[in-house]
Amino acid sequence: MELDFTKLDGLIPAVIQDAASGRVLMVGFMNEEAWKVTVETGFATFYSRSRNKLWLKGESSGHRLVVKSIETDCDRDTVLVLVEALGPGVCHNGYRSCFYRTLTNGEWSESEKPTYDPKAIYGGKS
């Protein structure tokens, strides 16, 4: 039973959830190659839409996502990847989760504290 990569020009959304805490850490996209690499290596690998190439999450920072379990949905056009996230945070802005802003009275406000200094990891590059 194959995944359906036809709906988003060859991509599927991949929801990354912390296997221990249940926190949703990020959403990336996978093409068929990224999907295969993820399964074969056990490290979450995406297709970077901005750079148009495979993107091993944590390649530069070391903050890799170790795959613990993978689920798919009824339409087989999305995967939910449960991971152990290496390092202090998944978000390149310095947070545990990319979802660090919450809607409050119509405005987005920061709802998590940073867990590391991204400049020390990425040298100021995002």
Add this chain to the structure above:
Amino acid sequence: MELDFTKLDGLIPAVIQDAASGRVLMVGFMNEEAWKVTVETGFATFYSRSRNKLWLKGESSGHRLVVKSIETDCDRDTVLVLVEALGPGVCHNGYRSCFYRTLTNGEWSESEKPTYDPKAIYGGKS
């Protein structure tokens, strides 16, 4: 601070997570109108890519998703919606979560038990 609807032809992925259990229930897509309706009504509303129109989740089944909290990610191109899911299940196939299949030794297998009979709710239609 607006969301970025430009990356997927006017759509953003919306991850639906059970606010109480942390279970990821489904992933849908919202266009800007669906997003506004979701915020204004407090019920998760999507844009149906197959029917090309707004889709109030639970419109026919009554299994609505009551919005408890909304987060966005660093790129503002995805939302994480924490909900109370009314009814026995979110998936039209009869499961609590649409992610009811897990990859085991390269094969997808059912990893959750059905929670209701979809024929009784949807009359056999999916």
